[in-house]
Amino acid sequence: MNMLSRLWQHLSKKRRRQFIYIQILIVVASFFEMASLGAVIPFLSVLSEPDIVFQQDYMKPFIDFFQFKNPDELSLPITFLFIVLILVSAIVRLILLWALVRLSQMAGSDLSINIYKHTLYQDYSIHVSRNSSEVINGIITKTATVTKGVIAPVLNFISTVVTIIGIIGVLLFIDIYVTLIGFIGFGGSYLLVIYLTRRNLRENSQNIAEKSDLMVKSLQEGLEGIREVLISNNQGFYTKLYQNSDLQMRKATWRNEIIYSSPRFGMEAVGIGIVALFAYSATLQLGGIEQYLPVLGAFVLGAQKLLPAIQKAYASYSRIRGGQYSLHDVINLLDQPIPEFANLPLPEPAKFDNAIEIKNLSFRYSQDTPYILRNLNIEISKGSVVGIVGTTGCGKSTFLDLFMGLLIPTQGEILIDGQVMSHLNKRSWQRHISNVPQHIYLTDGTIEENIAFGIEREQIDHSKIIKAAEWAQISTLISDLKYGYQTLVGERGMRLSGGQRQRIGLARAFYKQSDVLVLDEATSALDDQTESAVMKSIENMDDDITVLIIAHRLTTLKNCDKIIKFEKDFSYKTLTYDELMTQNSNTEEIYAS
Structure with missing residues (x-):
C-alpha cells in the first residue's frame, strides 16, 4: 500500500x-x-x-x-x-x-x-x-x-x-x-x-x-x-x-x-x-x-x-x-529530485565581462574516492586562450567539467566576474559555453540536425549552419555529398570517420556562437593541416571569445596566452608556450595528455 x-x-x-x-x-x-x-x-x-x-x-x-x-x-x-x-x-x-x-x-x-x-x-x-x-x-x-x-x-x-x-x-x-x-x-x-x-x-x-x-x-x-x-x-x-x-x-x-x-x-x-x-x-x-x-x-x-x-x-x-x-x-x-527551474524558460546569460576566478578549488566524486584536484587557484581573463596539459589522470577533463558547471567543487569556488557559481545560477553561466569533447556524440539524423543539435528542424538557421561548417573546415566535404547537409550520419555517426565527426562537433560549437569555447582534445582525430585551419578559424573569431584547450598535440597550444600544466601530485604551473617547450625535456609525457 x-x-x-x-x-x-x-x-x-x-x-x-x-x-x-x-x-x-x-x-x-x-x-x-x-x-x-x-x-x-x-x-x-x-x-x-x-x-x-x-x-x-x-x-x-x-x-x-x-x-x-x-x-x-x-x-x-x-x-x-x-x-x-x-x-x-x-x-x-x-x-x-x-x-x-x-x-x-x-x-x-x-x-x-x-x-x-x-x-x-x-x-x-x-x-x-x-x-x-x-x-x-x-x-x-x-x-x-x-x-x-x-x-x-x-x-x-x-x-x-x-x-x-x-x-x-x-x-x-x-x-x-x-x-x-x-x-x-x-x-x-x-x-x-x-x-x-x-x-x-x-x-x-x-x-x-x-x-x-x-x-x-x-x-x-x-x-x-x-x-x-x-x-x-x-x-x-x-x-x-x-x-x-x-x-x-x-x-x-x-x-x-x-x-x-x-x-x-x-x-x-x-x-x-x-x-x-x-x-x-x-x-x-x-x-x-x-x-x-x-x-x-x-x-x-x-x-x-x-x-x-x-x-x-x-x-x-x-x-x-x-x-x-x-x-x-x-x-x-x-523520486529523483527535479530542480525548481525545470519548468522555467532558459535564463539570461550571466554577466561575464572580466574574468573567471578559481579559488582554492578541490574536487572528488565522493567521500570514499580520492581527490582529483586540490587547492587550485587560477584566473582566466575574458578573451584569453588557455591551454591545459598534463599526464593522463591528472584531472584535466575534470577541471573543464567544473569550469562548465557540470560538477560542483567539493571545496572552494568558481567566480564569474565576482559572482559565485552555484546550482542556482550555473545555467546562466552555461549559456556562454560551447563544448567540443574528444568523443563527439551524434544522433541518428542529418548533418544539419547534428550541427544544430537539440533545435526543432523548423527553427534551424541554415545560413548559420553553412558558416559554422566553413569554420570547422567541413563545408567542402558536405557539399560533395549527394544529399549535402541532409545526409544521414547513422547511429552515433558511424557512417563518418573520426575526423569528420570531430569537425561536425566543432561546427556544432560554432553554430551556438558562444563566447566561451571549451575544447577537450577536440582536434585529436584531425590531420595537421586541417587542425591548423580549424585553429586559425578560432583565432579569427571575435577577440572577446574565451578558449580553453586540452590539446593532443603541443603545437596546437603555441598561440595560447598561457598554458596550465597539471601534475599528479596536485601541483600545477602556469607557463607560456616557449616555457613549456623549454622546461619539459620529457615532452612525450605531456604529448600523451
Missing part, C-alpha cells in the same frame, strides 16, 4: 480526477449488472407463470399503464425490456473498459515521460555514477510493466470488487444461504491460493526486474562495442550473456502468468458443481424443479458473472504483487 500511495503522489491532478470519475462509472456499471441480474427472475417468471405475475401488486402500475387485459400480453414487453437492460449494461461495461484501458495507458505515458524528464535534470555526477541501462530499462520496460501489472490491475480490481459486491447483494436477496456458502467457498479458496503463491510472486517479481536490467545492459554493451565484438569474434559471449538474462526473465514471467490464470479452471468446476447440486436439491422439493426455475436461472447467470469477476479480482491482485519490484524501481526513478 505504501508503494501505491507513493505512485498516487506522482500522478498528475488530471489523472487523479479521471480516476475519481472512473469510480463513478464503476458504480453505474455495477448498478446495471445488479439490475440485469435482478431482472432474470421476473423475466423467467413471466415466461413460466404469467398468471401469477399478472396478479402481483408490484406489476399493477406497469399493467395499468400499458392497459394489458390478459397475462399472455406481458411476455413480449417484458422480454423487450429485459433485452434492452442487458444491452445497456453491456454498453456501460464497454465504456468502462475503454475508460480503464485509456487511463492506465495515459498514466503509464505520464510516468515514462516524467522519469525521462527527472533523469535528464540530474547532476552530471549522478549520470557518471550509474549505468544508463538501468535508467533506459526503467523508462521503457519497467514503466510498461507498472502500467500493465500495477495501474491497470488496480483499476480492474476496484471495478471487479464493486461488481462482486453488487452481484452478491442481489444473490443474497434471492437466497442468502446458497449465496453465503458459494461466496465463502470461492473466497476462501482464492485466499488460500494467494497465501500459497505469495513467495513465488515476490521472487518472480524480483527476477523480472533484475534480469530485464541485465538484458538491456548486455544489448547496449554488445551493440555499442560492435567493432570490437566483430574483430574479437565475441558474438558468442554477448549472445550467452543476453540469453542467460532473457531466459530467467521469461521463466519468471510465465510462472507468474500460470499463477494469475490457473485457479480459474478449478473454480469454474466448483461453481458448476454447486449449481448442479442446487438443481438436484430443487427436484427433491415439493412441487419439483419447475417452481425453482426462475431462482435457478438467476443463480446460473449470477455464477456466470461472479466467477469471472472473482478470478479477475484475484488475477489483478496477483499482478500487482508480481510487479512490486518493477514498481519500486519506477518510483525510485520518479
Whole structure:
C-alpha cells in the first residue's frame, strides 16, 4: 500500500480526477449488472407463470399503464425490456473498459515521460555514477510493466470488487444461504491460493526486474562495442550473456502468468458443481424443479458473472504483487529530485565581462574516492586562450567539467566576474559555453540536425549552419555529398570517420556562437593541416571569445596566452608556450595528455 500511495503522489491532478470519475462509472456499471441480474427472475417468471405475475401488486402500475387485459400480453414487453437492460449494461461495461484501458495507458505515458524528464535534470555526477541501462530499462520496460501489472490491475480490481459486491447483494436477496456458502467457498479458496503463491510472486517479481536490467545492459554493451565484438569474434559471449538474462526473465514471467490464470479452471468446476447440486436439491422439493426455475436461472447467470469477476479480482491482485519490484524501481526513478527551474524558460546569460576566478578549488566524486584536484587557484581573463596539459589522470577533463558547471567543487569556488557559481545560477553561466569533447556524440539524423543539435528542424538557421561548417573546415566535404547537409550520419555517426565527426562537433560549437569555447582534445582525430585551419578559424573569431584547450598535440597550444600544466601530485604551473617547450625535456609525457 505504501508503494501505491507513493505512485498516487506522482500522478498528475488530471489523472487523479479521471480516476475519481472512473469510480463513478464503476458504480453505474455495477448498478446495471445488479439490475440485469435482478431482472432474470421476473423475466423467467413471466415466461413460466404469467398468471401469477399478472396478479402481483408490484406489476399493477406497469399493467395499468400499458392497459394489458390478459397475462399472455406481458411476455413480449417484458422480454423487450429485459433485452434492452442487458444491452445497456453491456454498453456501460464497454465504456468502462475503454475508460480503464485509456487511463492506465495515459498514466503509464505520464510516468515514462516524467522519469525521462527527472533523469535528464540530474547532476552530471549522478549520470557518471550509474549505468544508463538501468535508467533506459526503467523508462521503457519497467514503466510498461507498472502500467500493465500495477495501474491497470488496480483499476480492474476496484471495478471487479464493486461488481462482486453488487452481484452478491442481489444473490443474497434471492437466497442468502446458497449465496453465503458459494461466496465463502470461492473466497476462501482464492485466499488460500494467494497465501500459497505469495513467495513465488515476490521472487518472480524480483527476477523480472533484475534480469530485464541485465538484458538491456548486455544489448547496449554488445551493440555499442560492435567493432570490437566483430574483430574479437565475441558474438558468442554477448549472445550467452543476453540469453542467460532473457531466459530467467521469461521463466519468471510465465510462472507468474500460470499463477494469475490457473485457479480459474478449478473454480469454474466448483461453481458448476454447486449449481448442479442446487438443481438436484430443487427436484427433491415439493412441487419439483419447475417452481425453482426462475431462482435457478438467476443463480446460473449470477455464477456466470461472479466467477469471472472473482478470478479477475484475484488475477489483478496477483499482478500487482508480481510487479512490486518493477514498481519500486519506477518510483525510485520518479523520486529523483527535479530542480525548481525545470519548468522555467532558459535564463539570461550571466554577466561575464572580466574574468573567471578559481579559488582554492578541490574536487572528488565522493567521500570514499580520492581527490582529483586540490587547492587550485587560477584566473582566466575574458578573451584569453588557455591551454591545459598534463599526464593522463591528472584531472584535466575534470577541471573543464567544473569550469562548465557540470560538477560542483567539493571545496572552494568558481567566480564569474565576482559572482559565485552555484546550482542556482550555473545555467546562466552555461549559456556562454560551447563544448567540443574528444568523443563527439551524434544522433541518428542529418548533418544539419547534428550541427544544430537539440533545435526543432523548423527553427534551424541554415545560413548559420553553412558558416559554422566553413569554420570547422567541413563545408567542402558536405557539399560533395549527394544529399549535402541532409545526409544521414547513422547511429552515433558511424557512417563518418573520426575526423569528420570531430569537425561536425566543432561546427556544432560554432553554430551556438558562444563566447566561451571549451575544447577537450577536440582536434585529436584531425590531420595537421586541417587542425591548423580549424585553429586559425578560432583565432579569427571575435577577440572577446574565451578558449580553453586540452590539446593532443603541443603545437596546437603555441598561440595560447598561457598554458596550465597539471601534475599528479596536485601541483600545477602556469607557463607560456616557449616555457613549456623549454622546461619539459620529457615532452612525450605531456604529448600523451
